[in-house]
Amino acid sequence: MHCVDDSLLQMLVEGTLDQPVEDLVRIHLRACPECRRKAAGYKQLMWDLSQEAKKETPPELDAMHDALLTAWKDARQAERQRETVRRSLVPAWAGYSLLWTRHAMAPVQSMGSVVSKLGGKLLEQLTARRVSRRGGGGRR
């Protein structure tokens, strides 16, 4: 008679075996004291493992509580300082970007006005030509 693998015994105790396999393992256990003993051992072990002993916590945790609270306050203080700096930088950045826009865009604007002036003149000429052509056609 072949004994059941330990992994199957563990799964049986955990209740994670598929039903047909569990039935086969249980049939084997009825006939095999060695596997029954192992399965009982796993059952006991898993129960013991789930019972965590309530250990005394070390007194250093109290001092650590205070040190961590100080670290927390320092971190929040640093965060507030960063926020203050960020807020003061926003208007400065906005002013700078406005200034930059005016200076950097000045040539573009002047070029734009030249283009629009040229375009205006061209449009005037074209309109004048069309008008004169229509006028000419009308006279014929």
Added chain:
Amino acid sequence: MRTDDEIIRLCQKGRSEGFSLLLAAYQDRVYRRAYSFLRNREDALDATQDVFLRVVQAIGHFRTGSPIWPWLRQVTTNTCLNRIRTASARPQTVPLDEARDQASAAYDPESEALATWDREWLERALDELPPLQRMAVVLRHREGLSYDEIARTMNLPLGTVKTYLFRARKTLREAMEQENGAG
């Protein structure tokens, strides 16, 4: 007693009271879990401090409405995993075989009752497990996580987690039999 949500909201408003409540509620638990992973008082204290220093930085991003412990457990597990990996070259404590040698071989295989299992001895046997196997056992049997959850928490393949648990429990059962036989 404040709820997790209230504690988180106070922390996110930058109130020291919130962080103090968080420490009061979870510092011991984080220490105990770190100790169960690392099996060393000083290492567990250091890990506890590291965990809460990370919390100081990250609490602003924590989603309210979620329980705090799963997050703290994940941070604790990651912190301890880093310590285990960096300390893997460190010499281990007394090997389990040595403890087993003290037990006689007079175990009665017919006996199904293993009632004399000494809990302190179980803790010592856990000390001797390889750290990653021990971590998987703690997450399974003390935190009640599923195999999938353990795999995600430890960032390991599911098959590896199953192997760790199988081997660890086999080692512990055999050690338990030896101990009971010796008793």
